[in-house]
Amino acid sequence: xxxxxxxLALLLATLPYVSSQNEPRINASDQEILQPKSGQELPITLQxxxxxxxxxxxxxxxxxxxxxxxxTRTERKHTEFKLSKPRTDDSGEYMCVxxxxxxxxxxxxxxxxxxxxxxxxKRSENKKEGENATLYCKSVGYPHPMWMWRKKVGRGxxxxxxxxxxxxxxxxxxxxxxxxIIGLDIGTDPGEYVCNASNIIGSKESMTxxxxxxxxxxxxxFLGVLAEIIILVVIIVVYEKRKRPDEVPDDDEPVAPVxxxxxxxxxxxxxxxxxxx
Amino acid sequence: xxxxxxxxxxxxxxxxxxxxxPPDGGWGWAVVFGSFISIGFSYAFPKSLTIxxxxxxxxxxxxxxxxxxxxxxxxxTMYAGGPVSSILVNRYxxxxxxxxxxxxVGVAMVTAxxxxxxxxxYLCVGVIGGFGLAFNLQPALTIIGKYFLVKRPIAxxxxxxxxxxxxxxxxxxxxxxxxHFGWRGSFLTLGGVMLNCCVAGSLMxxxxxxMKLPVSKTTDENNAGELDVTPxxxxxxxxxxxxxxxxxxxxxxxxxxxxxxxxxGNVLMFxxxxxxxxxxxxxxxxxxxxxxxxxxxxxxxxxxDMFARPGTGLVANTRWIRPKIQxxxxxxVTYNGLCHVMCPLLPGYSGLVVYAVFFGLAFGMVCAxxxxxxxxLVGAQRFSSAVGLATIIECGPxxxxxPISGLLVDIFMDYKYMYFACGVMMLAGGIFLFIMNYYxxxxxEKEQTQRKVEGLEIGLANEEDKDNExxxxxxxxxxxx
Numbered sequence: 001x002x003x004x005x006x007x008l009a010l011l012l013a014t015l016p017y018v019s020s021q022n023e024p025r026i027n028a029s030d031q032e033i034l035q036p037k038s039g040q041e042l043p044i045t046l047q048x049x050x051x052x053x054x055x056x057x058x059x060x061x062x063x064x065x066x067x068x069x070x071x072t073r074t075e076r077k078h079t080e081f082k083l084s085k086p087r088t089d090d091s092g093e094y095m096c097v098x099x100x101x102x103x104x105x106x107x108x109x110x111x112x113x114x115x116x117x118x119x120x121x122k123r124s125e126n127k128k129e130g131e132n133a134t135l136y137c138k139s140v141g142y143p144h145p146m147w148m149w150r151k152k153v154g155r156g157x158x159x160x161x162x163x164x165x166x167x168x169x170x171x172x173x174x175x176x177x178x179x180x181i182i183g184l185d186i187g188t189d190p191g192e193y194v195c196n197a198s199n200i201i202g203s204k205e206s207m208t209x210x211x212x213x214x215x216x217x218x219x220x221x222f223l224g225v226l227a228e229i230i231i232l233v234v235i236i237v238v239y240e241k242r243k244r245p246d247e248v249p250d251d252d253e254p255v256a257p258v259x260x261x262x263x264x265x266x267x268x269x270x271x272x273x274x275x276x277x
Numbered sequence: 278x279x280x281x282x283x284x285x286x287x288x289x290x291x292x293x294x295x296x297x298x299p300p301d302g303g304w305g306w307a308v309v310f311g312s313f314i315s316i317g318f319s320y321a322f323p324k325s326l327t328i329x330x331x332x333x334x335x336x337x338x339x340x341x342x343x344x345x346x347x348x349x350x351x352x353x354t355m356y357a358g359g360p361v362s363s364i365l366v367n368r369y370x371x372x373x374x375x376x377x378x379x380x381x382v383g384v385a386m387v388t389a390x391x392x393x394x395x396x397x398x399y400l401c402v403g404v405i406g407g408f409g410l411a412f413n414l415q416p417a418l419t420i421i422g423k424y425f426l427v428k429r430p431i432a433x434x435x436x437x438x439x440x441x442x443x444x445x446x447x448x449x450x451x452x453x454x455x456x457h458f459g460w461r462g463s464f465l466t467l468g469g470v471m472l473n474c475c476v477a478g479s480l481m482x483x484x485x486x487x488m489k490l491p492v493s494k495t496t497d498e499n500n501a502g503e504l505d506v507t508p509x510x511x512x513x514x515x516x517x518x519x520x521x522x523x524x525x526x527x528x529x530x531x532x533x534x535x536x537x538x539x540x541x542g543n544v545l546m547f548x549x550x551x552x553x554x555x556x557x558x559x560x561x562x563x564x565x566x567x568x569x570x571x572x573x574x575x576x577x578x579x580x581x582d583m584f585a586r587p588g589t590g591l592v593a594n595t596r597w598i599r600p601k602i603q604x605x606x607x608x609x610v611t612y613n614g615l616c617h618v619m620c621p622l623l624p625g626y627s628g629l630v631v632y633a634v635f636f637g638l639a640f641g642m643v644c645a646x647x648x649x650x651x652x653x654l655v656g657a658q659r660f661s662s663a664v665g666l667a668t669i670i671e672c673g674p675x676x677x678x679x680p681i682s683g684l685l686v687d688i689f690m691d692y693k694y695m696y697f698a699c700g701v702m703m704l705a706g707g708i709f710l711f712i713m714n715y716y717x718x719x720x721x722e723k724e725q726t727q728r729k730v731e732g733l734e735i736g737l738a739n740e741e742d743k744d745n746e747x748x749x750x751x752x753x754x755x756x757x758x
Contacts, residue, residue, distance in 0.1 A: 124456065126456060126457070126459060128459070211456070211457065213457065213458060213459060213462065217457070217458055217462060218390075218458040218461070218462025218463070218465045218466055219465070221454075221458075221466045221469070222465050222466050222468070222469045223469075224469075225466065225469035225470055225472070225473075226469050226472065229469070229472045229473060229475065229476055232473075232476045232479075233475060233476055233479050236476070236479045236480060237479060240482060
């Protein structure tokens with residue numbers, strides 16, 4: 001006679017098989033890695049196939065990064081999502097979702113990875129000393145990158161940002177990073193700041209120039225221009241005063257109306273009688 | 278040779294009631310350089326300020342149209358201040374007015390750099406700066422007419438070339454100042470830079486007219502002199518209340534046929550004149566061209582313009598064109614209109630480059646001749662009043678043109694209708710000028726031959742009198758014999 005223990009063991013052994021019979025099975029294509037820069041933008045197709053379902057299947061749709069993609073709902077068990085010219089911002093986590101009449105949704109996820117690209121940053125930031133400056137960088141790419149801020153010194157060499165004065169604040173979010181500097185110091189703060197985004201596929205960086213103006217900076221060019229103008233005016237006035245006594249009256253100087261006021265003869269006379277320059 | 282040359286070079290009569298021979302050289306070239314600076318600043322400065330708009334807009338938290346008012350107010354005041362400028366030039370001469378104008382702009386910019394509201398900018402940069410530039414523009418043009426006659430078109434062409442040269446220089450300079458000093462610091466420095474107008478003004482030495490009467494050589498000259506003085510005094514006698522206004526500014530110009538033709542033609546033309554420049558870069562971007570190439574189009578345009586102006590002056594000075602310079606101007610305006618009409622038909626970026634080259638040429642031609650033709654029509658003596666009256670009337674189409682064109686673009690969502698409209702306006706102006714100037718030349722020739730005939734008749738009458746006298750003498754002698 002079989003023991004209760006034996007029957008229990010048998011039951012337990014078959015339990016996974018039974019439960020897996022009830023779980024839907026989805027065949028999903030592998031993860032993709034985008035190489036948009038190399039110029040060969042080969043189209044990519046993500047596929048999902050529902051091979052085994054216990055409950056009646058309702059419909060299927062796709063999601064990207066947790067949000068449903070419009071116009072992807074079908075009632076088929078085999079579904080495809082095509083990226084014809086994939087770019088970096090097409091990367092992310094895609095999910096094909098199957099809904100059932102009386103069972104919870106089932107899904108499979110396919111990761112489309114790409115090296116980060118920096119899409120938003122300021123080329124230059126100009127502030128007065130003592131003010132606050134904010135530098136930022138935005139990126140696309142998946143997985144979300146790790147951010148790092150550095151400062152460029154010399155050619156191609158970087159140093160980490162020195163926060164001994166406690167004026168630097170960095171905020172990192174998924175696709176966004178921000179470097180805030182309060183109380184700008186004209187001696188140490190100006191320079192080229194580089195934000196670096198890197199994920200498992202690759203990395204990218206971009207540069208922002210920070211310029212700090214002193215309070216009195218614009219005064220010097222103003223005074224310089226003023227000096228130039230005064231010098232020029234003095235030269236011109238002196239030249240004129242010195243020329244006047246020597247001036248020969250006849251050449252430039254006109255004569256009261258000659259012959260006619262109709263111009264035909266006017267010029268003739270003058271050209272013949274007087275030497276005009 | 279000299280006779281033929283001088284005759285053909287003759288501007289039509291009533292152009293030189295100056296009473297003296299302009300030197301046509303010597304210090305005149307220094308004056309041209311001064312005018313070059315003044316005109317350059319006047320036209321280029323309002324346009325180059327747009328670089329600061331974005332930061333000022335953010336600083337004061339206002340909309341783009343509110344900040345764009347600064348430029349519009351400046352341009353409007355510059356044009357509307359024309360008559361005021363003319364009155365002052367008529368009274369005091371060019372030099373003091375330009376120096377005062379330069380000081381006004383300088384002080385205005387320095388004050389604006391400390392401004393705390395947008396209203397301060399409207400007042401300082403817009404109103405005071407605009408008047409200062411008006412006090413630069415009119416006198417600079419007027420004094421060219423006083424120093425040049427034979428070589429006047431060249432002088433005008435060279436002086437007007439200041440506008441594209443200064444625009445090409447001020448734009449990168451403003452960008453540099455903005456990067457290094459922000460808008461306040463830039464305004465301060467620009468205030469200093471604009472004081473260079475005072476330098477230009479100090480170059481504009483007034484011509485001294487020594488009123489020493491010549492020893493009249495023959496009685497003929499005396500008689501003829503008297504005869505010709507009478508038409509002059511007849512002209513200068515005005516009746517009624519117009520006399521009072523005429524002390525300040527010559528309002529009798531509105532009865533001058535040539536001036537009226539010029540005015541109507543120019544008003545038509547200015548509706549379509551500036552808009553194509555303003556919309557060249559946006560049109561290029563609309564067609565999918567990137568920002569840098571679109572900006573490059575404007576550089577090509579400015580470069581061609583820079584050389585077209587003195588070149589046109591040289592061409593206009595030749596003995597074939599100078600007598601009929603009004604036709605040359607009408608041709609330039611019509612050519613402009615043709616360029617605009619053809620622009621939408623040219624495909625792609627290379628088409629736009631071709632358009633930029635031809636348009637630069639056309640724009641330069643019109644600008645170089647714009648004031649030369651006015652001088653040619655009314656004469657250097659009345660020019661300062663004429664240009665003041667002309668600019669205040671042209672103020673309307675100049676300011677309304679670009680917004681109306683923008684409206685056309687917005688309504689049709691396409692730039693080609695705007696280009697067609699501008700082209701048509703300029704063609705209309707050009708054809709009007711052609712036809713009216715044809716008649717004007719004919720009427721002027723008739724008047725000239727009439728005057729000659731009158732002169733001859735009176736001369737003959739004098740001779741007859743003398744002959745009669747001699748006859749009487751002879752006959753009395755004979756009788757006595």
